[in-house]
Amino acid sequence: MKSKTKRLFLLLLSVIFVFNFNSIKGTAGKSVTKTVRVGYYQNEVFQEGASDKAVKSGYAYEYYRKLSEYTGWNYEYIYGDFVTVYNMLLNGDVDLVAGLAYTESRSHLISYPDKPQGTEQYSIVKHQGDDTITTNPTTLKGKSIGVLDSAIKVALENFLKEKNIAANVVTFSDYDALLEAFDKREVDTLAGESDGIYDRSHAETLYPFGETDYFICTSKDRPDLLKELNEAQSQLFLEYPDYISVLRNKYYPESLASRAFTSSEKEWLTSHESVAVGYLNNYLPYSDTTKDGKVTGLIKELVPYLFKQLGYETVAIEYVGFDTYDELVKAMDDEEIELAFPVGGGLFFSEEDGMFISKPVISTLTDLIYSTNYYDNSKQIFAVNESNKLQYYYIANHFPDATIEYYPSIDACLKAVLKGEATYTTLNGLRTASMLKKPDYEKLSFRQLGYADDMCFGVKIGNEGLLKLIDRGLSRAGTEYVNNLGSVYSDDMYKYTFKDVLRENFIGAFIVFLIILAILILLLLYSVRINRKRIREKEDAKREIEAVNQEKFVFLNKMNNYMREPINNIVSLIRISENMNDLTNIKNNLAKMGSFSKELTTILNNILNISSFESGQVKIDDSLSLYNFFGKRVLIVEDTLPNQTITSDIMKKAGMEVQIANDGLDAYEKVKAAPSGYFDAVLINVDDRNIQGYLFIKKIRDMENDIRSEVPVIAITADESESGKEKIIKSGMNGFITKPYDVKAILDKLSGIIL
Known part of the structure; x- marks a missing residue:
């Protein structure tokens, strides 16, 4: 009897195991998703795009998306103002709402997770220029204060009660209405999160009156979501401990308080109608002086633009150029100028020079310049321009063991590398291309270093107000504006001159x-x-x-x-x-x-x-009639009509069909547009730089998985040197013909390649 009972028990366990195993097996291969209803309200920067067709973005939206990586939630967005969305959460019409502060009364109505979504400070904000309201809280007496109908209102009422202030509190159901009323001066002040009033240049923060954590909360009807939310946040903060800080810096790089001028900034602005700006000569695209004595380079446009961003376009800018970095620093020390550009070298060297440096105006990678003829990696002898200490500072910071040899100019440094007197020199990344285009430096090579070189403004130590104004202006200007200026002035760096001058004979x-x-x-x-x-x-x-x-x-x-x-x-x-x-x-x-x-x-x-x-002095020999060029199509790339006429005449008399291109780019577009096998050969002049023959062959050979990249290319050149021929072959061309033309040699070359 016991044995029979035992067998029945084991059979029952087997059935249960098989059933559970099949259930697990049936779902293991599937990605389980859950649709979660999100109450979504408009709040600038924090949560934007509160409609079906709007692009969503913001702090809370990115946080939602990050959580879904851990939970697999699929969001259904339900829109409304803050009060409407909050009531939906209370009624169970939505499952999640972001940005809710903790209150004891709310904790009985909605579910809070273990970890906050972020921390927010509440501040009193007034209209800039309204002197009737100060940092003394009693000046709020009788004033109207706009506030969102949320936990901020409770914090404000507690603050006013504590300070015994009788003010008119005006509540709003959403942020847009609150900010619109403030912008129209329908309320004297507003109480809100500093980050929630992100784009208010006419506003000024007075003081904070409270601080609280805010959360993504769930409906009381969804304990399953609360559990998943807690697990997801725990895993998120385990993998990314500083995630909240990164997110906050991304969306709120500048708080409202930081946008209000400090006392030192105000003092500088009220005491100055002009500013003297010192700059380095011969340092385009950053700065230089033209032949008629006027400033040029990005400094010319940047300083006025920074003051424009601050709303002080009337500040007069006076420019003074200096030939050496030491002269620039001395002028700053002697108070002949207040602002210097470009300066750098980091904190140590700027302290040595008696300057505060601003945040970087522009950061570029530096290029290491060397000559392959004298390259010796075991030596570190750097040629340094004695007129520009920025180069010295960079080398001293990143190559502390290097030997430094000083030269009077950057051109002298480059020539020292060419002659083997120095192993290296350096060029700022924005200057390299223009400098090395000069014919004298064709044999120089460069490679990009991994350390950025920051170009900054400098002010004399103690001039705190101007430094903060410049940093503020740079933050508002953005890096894209400065980078575009750098590109514009890079094109004006150098003008070409003839290397050889003909003599009297x-x-x-x-x-x-x-x-x-x-x-x-x-x-x-x-x-x-x-x-x-x-x-x-x-x-x-x-x-x-x-x-x-x-x-x-x-x-x-x-x-x-x-x-x-x-x-x-x-x-x-x-x-x-x-x-x-x-x-x-x-x-x-x-x-x-x-x-x-x-x-x-x-x-x-x-x-x-x-x-x-x-x-008839040059004839196509009768024996060449053995070559069947009829039906062959050749593309001739010459930039002048005479050259085009001569070459095409020869090809036509040999029975070929001819097409003409004026330069390498024109030829590339013709080959690219033609069907595969359309051209049997390309003849291209490689001596004329305007034609860009070597650029053409590179672009053609780089056409991946395309039979057109294999089209035979024959160079036309007057250079019969071995180095010239070697360069042509290494470039990927199939051969070359030399000038003046030998018709039989030309046709022999073509027959060997395309027949």
Whole structure:
């Protein structure tokens, strides 16, 4: 009997286990979600977007979303003003409401979790400029105080009762109505959370009158949600102990109290109608002085903008430029200026200089400059500009063991690295690109360092009011505005000059050049006349030869137009230079003549090429007819019409279809827009920087998973050096052809690549 009972008991346990196991198995693979009704009211910054179509944001909204990561809750938002939403929570029409302060009476009506959502201070706020209300609470007597119908009202009434103040308390059901009444001055003051009145520049905090924690509360009908809320908050604060601080700093970086001017700020503003600003010369994009003695750089626009943000646009700005950092610091010490920019070096070096520094105006990463010819990682010899201690401060802070060699300018520092006198120098990140574009520094390389370099304002120690005003202005201006200014003035940093200046014998050489050019033009004209005679003798080929002749006339006229302008310019410069005594201006004119002569040389080479090709001196050998170029399509990338004409003439006579692009970017767009295999080859001039041939090949080869990235690219170059050829091949191009053109060599090269 006992054995039978035991068997029945074991069978029953087995059935229960199988049932429970199947239930667990059936739900284990599913993500369980629960719909939770959230009472959502509008409160600027804390909880915004209180309608179905509005974008939601704010402190409470982000907190809700974070909790759902732990609970899996799916929210249904139900909207109303604060009083309406609170009553919904009491009636069980919503499950959660955020931002509720704890009161004994409420604790019997709604459920509070173990941990608060945040802490809030209650403050009395008046209209800025209303001197009838002061920090003395008795001045509230007879005044109207606007307050939300919430726990704040209870705290306010207790405060007024404690201070024995008879004031008119006006309650509102939501924040929008309260703030609107305050903005319209329908109430004399308001009592609220400092962070709840975020955007009130015309308001001034007087004093706090209470402080309380606030919570996300649940309906009494939902103990299950309270349990899940407590578990989620415990896990959240375990994983992110400072989550509340981070969230508060994100949404309330500046309290209302901090937006009211302090006594030191007010004192400075009332005692100053102008401010003297000292700045560093030769330090664009930050600051510099133009040739006519005017300030330039972001400092020019930033200081007036900061005072505009403070509402004091009438403060006159006086700028004074200094060539060295030491002169700037001394002027500050001698009280010749009140504000210095840019300064830095951190707390220690700024103290050494007798300055307070502001919050960073702009932070950029610094670039380490070195030459691959002299790179030696075992040595740390830094070339430092003795005129700008910001560079020294940076190196001293981050490379304390480095050896420092001083040079009179940043250009001298860069040249020291080029010569191997120093291993490194540094450049501010906003200056690197413009500095290294100069031809003298083509062999320099750089890498970005991991330490930010802060550019700050400086004031003399003790000038607390101005420092706080500048920090306040920077907070309101924001980093995006300053970064945009930096980009604008980076473009104005350096102007290019010619490296080589032609000497006095250039004039004689140029005259010889003109004579040779004239002879060549006469030879070309003679060639045209010979071709005309041949046309008359060959009636059977009359139409074809006339068409060719017409093309030559068009080309010649274009060459004449192209040559006329540089020749006229050169003649004018010669005449001007004959009457000059200023060597600098003569050198500048010679440099300009050099530019025009190079242009004429290019035209001359084009004339020689087209003349040789058309006159029959260069012929396509009969053996080349074995190459079947018909149906092949080539893209020619040249920036001048003569170059385009010559190259396309050769390709067309070889049976190819030709398309033209003016530069590398134009060519890239044509290849990108064309179907795969549309172009059989690309011929691109890599000598002319305007064409950007190497940029083109990089963009083409970087087209991932695209057969168009494999299109054959052949460089056109006049550089026959081994280094030049090596550069072309390493760039990803398939080959090169050199000028002046050898037609057979060109077609041989093409046949080997595309046939």
